[in-house]
Amino acid sequence: MPEGDTVYHQASALRAVLAGKFLESTQFRVPQYATADLSGELVEEVLSRGKHLLIRAGETTIQSHLKMEGIWHVYPRNGARWKRPGHTARCVLNTAEHQAVGFSLGELHLMPRTSEDSFFADLGPDLLGPDWDQDEARRRLQAQPERSLGVALLDQRNLAGIGNVFRSEICFLSRLRPETPVGEVADLDSVLEMSYRLLQVNKNRSRRATTGSASTAISLWTYGRAGKLCLRCQTPIIRYYLGEEQLRQAAIEDRSVYVCPYCQPARV
Known part of the structure; x- marks a missing residue:
C-alpha cells in the first residue's frame, strides 16, 4: 500500500533518471491535460511531499498521487516492454535515455510552480520532509x-x-x-x-x-x-x-x- 515511504522511494528512482534532463516528449493521458506538452523543458527536481510526488519541469509542476494502485516505472528508451497494461498509463515522460511511466495514478495535475504553496496549503508537516516540524x-x-x-x-x-x-x-x-x-x-x-x-x-x-x-x-x-x-x-x-x-x-x-x-x- 503506497504511503509516504513508498512515494519517497519512487521519487528517488525518478530523480535518478529525470533530474537535470530535458524532456523530449510527454503524454498526459487524462482528459484535462490531453493537449499539454512539456517537450523541451528541463526537469529541475523530483521530490515527495507526504503521499504526493512532484516533478518540476520548467515553470510547471507535475503532481501525482498513487492512491491504492498507482506506481511509477522507469524503462530504457530502447523499446522495452511495459510491465503494466498500456491502457493504465496516465503519464509518459521521455528523455534521451529513459522513459518514466505513471500507471493507475489516483491523481494527476499540472500546475504552475508558483501554485504549489496554495495547492498544498492544508497539508501538515511532512514526516520525510526537510522541514519536519x-x-x-x-x-x-x-x-x-x-x-x-x-x-x-x-x-x-x-x-x-x-x-x-x-x-x-x-x-x-x-x-x-x-x-x-x-x-x-x-x-x-x-x-x-x-x-x-x-x-x-x-x-x-x-x-x-x-x-x-x-x-x-x-x-x-x-x-x-x-x-x-x-x-x-x-x-x-x-x-x-x-x-x-x-x-x-x-x-x-x-x-x-x-x-x-x-x-x-x-x-x-
Whole structure:
C-alpha cells in the first residue's frame, strides 16, 4: 500500500533518471491535460511531499498521487516492454535515455510552480520532509482532542505520510488502541517520534519493515495479520474498521485496523 515511504522511494528512482534532463516528449493521458506538452523543458527536481510526488519541469509542476494502485516505472528508451497494461498509463515522460511511466495514478495535475504553496496549503508537516516540524504536528493533532488517534494519524492535514499500514504499526508500538481519543494520549510526542523513526528507516527500503529487519519473514507487527499470533505475546491479532466517512470519501484506501488485544488493551 503506497504511503509516504513508498512515494519517497519512487521519487528517488525518478530523480535518478529525470533530474537535470530535458524532456523530449510527454503524454498526459487524462482528459484535462490531453493537449499539454512539456517537450523541451528541463526537469529541475523530483521530490515527495507526504503521499504526493512532484516533478518540476520548467515553470510547471507535475503532481501525482498513487492512491491504492498507482506506481511509477522507469524503462530504457530502447523499446522495452511495459510491465503494466498500456491502457493504465496516465503519464509518459521521455528523455534521451529513459522513459518514466505513471500507471493507475489516483491523481494527476499540472500546475504552475508558483501554485504549489496554495495547492498544498492544508497539508501538515511532512514526516520525510526537510522541514519536519514535530511541534506543529502535535499542535494540529491536539486541536481536535476528541478525535481517535487512529483517524487523526491518517488525516494528512495533521501530518503527512502516514497511511493505514503505519497507522496500525504505530499504535501497536505505542501500546495504544487506535480508537483512543487524542486528548487521552499521555505522551503524544512519543507517538510522533515513533512515526518519524518508522518512516525514516523505511524510506529507502524496497520492502517495508517495522519489526526490525526487512529480510525477516514477518516484517510487520500487526497489519494484515488478523487471526495470526502476536509476535510479542502470542495473542491472536484482531481486525476491525475505524474511520470517518469524510476521510473514506476523500481517499480510496483500506480503513481496517489491526490490533493485539493484550498488548493494546481496550479502554475501560
